[in-house]
Amino acid sequence: MTKTRVIVSGFGVVTPYGIGINKFKKGLFNNSPTFSKFKHKYVESCEVQEAALVNEIETDTTESLAIKMALIAVKEAVDNAKKPLLSDSAGVFVGTGVGCIDAIEELFFNNNSLSDFDYRFGVVGNIANAIAQEYGISGQVSTFSTGCSSGNYAIASAMSSIQLGKIDVAICGGVDPRSVIAINCFNRLGGLDKNGIKPFDKNRNGTTIAEGSAFLVLENLENALARNINPIVELIxxxxxxxxxxxxxxxxxxxxxxxxxxxxxxxxxxxxxxxxxxxxxxxxxxxxxxxxxxxxxxxxxxxxxxxxxxxxxxxxxxxxxxxxxxxxxxxxxxxxxxxxxxxxxxxxxxxxxxxxxxxxxxxxxxxxxxxxxxxxxxxxxxxxxx
Known part of the structure; x- marks a missing residue:
C-alpha cells in the first residue's frame, strides 16, 4: 500500500526576531543574535538573566502571550497556504512545554491569588482549543507536552493522522512563552551559560532561555494539488x-x-x-x-x-x-x-x-x-x- 504523501503548504512564526517569516529569514541569514536581559523582579536574583524574548506583542492580565503568539503564527501559515478548507476534515496539533504559564505567573504575582476563571490558563489544551475555535475546526484537536520535543511530536502526529486518512489538513506546531519559573529552575539546575549558548563548543556550559511560536499547515499532496498549491517541502x-x-x-x-x-x-x-x-x-x-x-x-x-x-x-x-x-x-x-x-x-x-x-x-x-x-x-x- 502506497503511503499518502504529506506536504507543507504554509508556515508562520513569531520569534525573537519579530513577527513573521521575513524577519525570521533575515535574522537567520544575517546570523543576528537575539539575546537580552529578562527583566522581572523575580528574575533579579538569578545568576543568569539572559534570554531571547519576543518584544512585538503586548498582553494584559486577561490574556496569555502563548495563545497570542500561536494565533499570530497560525494566521501567517493559513494565509500562506491560501486558506485551505478547515472544518471536520481538519485537525489541530499543538506542542507546548509550559502552556499558558505566563498568564498564571502574572496573575499570581499581581494578585497573589487566582480565581476559578483564571485557572483556565492552567489547561495546556487551551492553546489548541483557541486555534480550533478561531478557525471552526471540529476534527481532531490534540496537545502534546513532551518538553522540547513537543513541536516535533505535534507535527509528526499530524502527518500520521493525514496518512491514516483521518483528516486532510492539519495546523500543527509548537509554542512556549517566557516563564519566570522556567528561568529560575534552569538556573537552579545549572543549565544556563552566563557567557551565552555555544552549541558543540568545547567551552559550552549551558543553554539560553527563549520564547516563540512556529506553525505549519500540512496537507495530503493530492488535496494540495487540487487547490493549485505549490508544495513547499514534503514530510518524509x-x-x-x-x-x-x-x-x-x-x-x-x-x-x-x-x-x-x-x-x-x-x-x-x-x-x-x-x-x-x-x-x-x-x-x-x-x-x-x-x-x-x-x-x-x-x-x-x-x-x-x-x-x-x-x-x-x-x-x-x-x-x-x-x-x-x-x-x-x-x-x-x-x-x-x-x-x-x-x-x-x-x-x-x-x-x-x-x-x-x-x-x-x-x-x-x-x-x-x-x-x-x-x-x-x-x-x-x-x-x-x-
Whole structure:
C-alpha cells in the first residue's frame, strides 16, 4: 500500500526576531543574535538573566502571550497556504512545554491569588482549543507536552493522522512563552551559560532561555494539488522513542535516541542526507549525547553532513523549539542556504560533526531535524524540498 504523501503548504512564526517569516529569514541569514536581559523582579536574583524574548506583542492580565503568539503564527501559515478548507476534515496539533504559564505567573504575582476563571490558563489544551475555535475546526484537536520535543511530536502526529486518512489538513506546531519559573529552575539546575549558548563548543556550559511560536499547515499532496498549491517541502518520515531513564539526564548509551533517528531514516540512502538541524542545546551532556547518536547512526556520513543549531541564534524556546527548527529548515531548503551556528568557535575534540560556522550553500537532499527532550522524549523528523 502506497503511503499518502504529506506536504507543507504554509508556515508562520513569531520569534525573537519579530513577527513573521521575513524577519525570521533575515535574522537567520544575517546570523543576528537575539539575546537580552529578562527583566522581572523575580528574575533579579538569578545568576543568569539572559534570554531571547519576543518584544512585538503586548498582553494584559486577561490574556496569555502563548495563545497570542500561536494565533499570530497560525494566521501567517493559513494565509500562506491560501486558506485551505478547515472544518471536520481538519485537525489541530499543538506542542507546548509550559502552556499558558505566563498568564498564571502574572496573575499570581499581581494578585497573589487566582480565581476559578483564571485557572483556565492552567489547561495546556487551551492553546489548541483557541486555534480550533478561531478557525471552526471540529476534527481532531490534540496537545502534546513532551518538553522540547513537543513541536516535533505535534507535527509528526499530524502527518500520521493525514496518512491514516483521518483528516486532510492539519495546523500543527509548537509554542512556549517566557516563564519566570522556567528561568529560575534552569538556573537552579545549572543549565544556563552566563557567557551565552555555544552549541558543540568545547567551552559550552549551558543553554539560553527563549520564547516563540512556529506553525505549519500540512496537507495530503493530492488535496494540495487540487487547490493549485505549490508544495513547499514534503514530510518524509519521523521517529519517536523514550529513554525511560531520568527526568533531566540523557541515557548514556544513546540507544533510544539513536533509534528515533533510525526510524526517521528508514529506507533512506544515508549519502542523500544534505543537512542536519541539531537539537544543539549548548549543554555539556546533551551536545555530546547528540553527537554520539548521530555518529552511531550515520557512521562516516556524520562528519560530512553540514550541521547547524538554531538555538545559537534564538535560544531555547522549549516546546516551540523543534517546530521553530523545522521552520528554519524550510527557509533553508527554499533558499538553498544553511545558516551558521554562531558563538561556536572551537568544536569539542570528542564531537565529530561538521558544524556550520558561516552560511553555506545547501545541496538538495534530505534534512534531519532532531529533538531530544527532558524525560528522554525523542522525536526526529525527515524533510525534503518538494
Amino acid at each position: 518520515n519521523y521517529g519517536f522513542s523514550c529513554d525511560a531513564y531520568n527526568p533531566t539526564v540523557p541515557e548514556p548509551t544513546g540507544e533510544q535516541a539513536s533509534l528515533s533517528i533510525k526510524k526517521a531514516l528508514e529506507g533512506i540512502d544515508l549519502s542523500q542526507i544534505s543537512s542536519i538541524f541539531a537539537h544543539g542545546t549548548g549543554t555539556k551532556l546533551n551536545d555530546a549525547f547528540e553527537a554520539k547518536c548521530l555518529k552511531d547512526v550515520l557512521g562516516k556520513y556524520s562528519s560530512n553532513v553540514p550541521v547547524t543549531a538554531l538555538k545559537s541564534l534564538i535560544g531555547h524556546s522549549g516546546g516551540a523549539s523543534s517546530a521553530m527548527t523545522v521552520c528554519s529548515a524550510i527557509v533553508c531548503l527554499t533558499e538553498n542556504i544553511i545558516y551558521a551556528t554562531i558563538s561556536t568557535k572551537d568544536i569539542d575534540d570528542n564531537i565529530d560533526l561538521k558544524v556550520v560556522f558561516k552560511n553555506e550553500n545547501l545541496n538538495s537532499g534530505y534534512s534531519l531535524i532532531n529533538a531530544f527532550a527532558f524525560g528522554g522524549n525523542n522525536a526526529v523528523l525527515l524533510l525534503k524540498k518538494y
